[in-house]
Amino acid sequence: MTHDQFGGLTGWDFEGFHNGGDTELWRRLGSKVVTVHHPERGEVTGVRFAVWAPNARSVQVIGDFNWWTGDSLHLVPGSGVWATFIEGLGEGTLYKFRIETADGQWLEKVDPMAKFSEQAPANASIVYESKYIWSDDEWVARRRQAKAHAEPMSIYEVHLGGWRKGKSYLDLAEELVSYVKWQGYTHVEFMPVAEHPFEPSWGYQVTGYFSPTSRFGKPDDLRYLIDRLHQAGIGVIMDWVPGHFPKDDWALGRFDGTALYEHADPRQGEHQDWGTYIFNYGRNEVKSFLVSNALYWIQEFHVDGLRVDAVASMLYLDYSREEGQWVPNEHGGRENLEAIDFLRYVNRHLYEREPGVLMIAEESTSFPGVTKPVHQGGLGFGFKWNMGWMNDSLRYLQLDPVYRQYEHNLLTFAMVYQYSENFILPISHDEVVHGKGSMINKVPQDDWRKFATLRAFYSFMWSFPGKQLLFMGCEFGQRPEFNESVSLEWWVSELWGHGGLQRLFRDLNLTYRANPALYELDNEPEGFSWINADDGGHNALSWVRHDTHGNHVACVTNFSPEPLEDYEIGLPAGGSWEEILNTDAPIYDGSGEYGNLGEVHAVDEPWGHWPARANVTVPPLGSVWLRRASGQ
Structure with a gap:
């Protein structure tokens, strides 16, 4: 086997992967259009395929180019990586890996590093090379100098499929951008856009960590949407899900017949609540995979920040588990030391590589130092969602006014711990699903009081210390709960109450941004x-x-x-x-x-x-x- 039959890869290329230090893994694994030297015909172009499957007996690539029958990959010496180069293939090639396990079973798997995928329910990986030319140099340069804690931040949380049903990335680049700009938000936050097979998971059960969902178009279309947002002065935060992944038999789980990305022990490797696998954060290759993925979205898609989902589930070994269902750490405690080290690693690395990037924790416990720098013993996040403020204030909101005087401390208590972390105040999708009711239906009494109370509540929120996040539809008082299968009820914004609330949000955002007293010293x-x-x-x-x-x-x-x-x-x-x-x-x-x-x-x-x-x-x-x- 010659060097060029591996598409230019050698065992040395994977040294960083095996010690956890390779944070640009997408450049080496997956599929890539490359040109190699042929001894007789000179330069030839094709696709290099490379996949990590150290316990496999053999690996094939199957695709539309070989009638899904299989071309053999070869083990790159000393790497646990299988690779091959197939001449004449190019962009748009559909493929999967067929992996023979140690006991002779054959598994069909999508590429963990695929940059593009077929639209669900199909799932083949697609060879894709970006040709996008960015126009946001000014934005990215400013981001590197930004001081996020002393700047205004009001975030509009968006589920791309449910904002306006049937819209593509390219449609959203016109409609969503103009709407968010009109409303005055500083940032959008996309619920996860990585590929996922089950639409009602909203993207939180990822099967393609490097693959933007093809439901709305191609990866370069998403780049265009982000570029347009930047040109309109709007930052882009993306939900990132390193806490768990689904058990679909064609994805990451038991990838080469063994627990490769996940813990083998179900007491450490499975989330009973969600029916998913938990990453093995102590494995260097898994750390390399996940840190690379975080950097990938920031470097390749110019995303300005990552909101890390379900951090509490990562921090505690006994998260949602009964006695005897979890394994204590080496000191006998409940903290997941490997996950803590991983979070510190990813935060430190991203802030060093991309100054000005936002790392935001959705963390629902009182774990200390979530937003303290790593060198001071913290986890190193820039911000943390203030779940305590959210729970207390929504409890207050749902009280009949005559009873509010007895629960006044629900609105004042957050100031007791305000300066323990750098907070974002979230009214997110989680508060308007699963029987919790829409925001307007949480408020008692008639419509006049419902709308007046919401206007008062949101002005209370926008003037309280901390940055703000609001889920789409809340800005005009949508009455039904969020449902990803239909559009928001945009027509109600023409009606009394709904339209007034929407206009209030525009003025809240513009007034907030025009007055540094409302944001500059949030954390002081x-x-x-x-x-x-x-x-x-x-x-x-x-x-x-x-x-x-x-x-x-x-x-x-x-x-x-x-x-x-x-x-x-x-x-x-x-x-x-x-x-x-x-x-x-x-x-x-x-x-x-x-x-x-x-x-x-x-x-x-x-x-x-x-x-x-x-x-x-x-x-x-x-x-x-x-x-x-x-x-x-």
């Missing part, structure tokens, strides 16, 4: 001061947000159906305070009856710990924001 105690945290009797909360230049925004929210008239608050300075938001305004389908005629005048008389005081009107089930610029 200097950025937030309570005016009154204890007015449960009125269902009212008030605080001031500050920036580093002496600007202030005072935010007062009333979760009672009674207006607060001549409501006294303390403020950091006397003089004129401009009313920059009132959720009861007619444009938002509010009553327009309760406001401050555009401004509030504060007098220099002490109020509590504040040097000035003012009387404000706060609408029933409403919010008011007041701004005082520095130098006034």
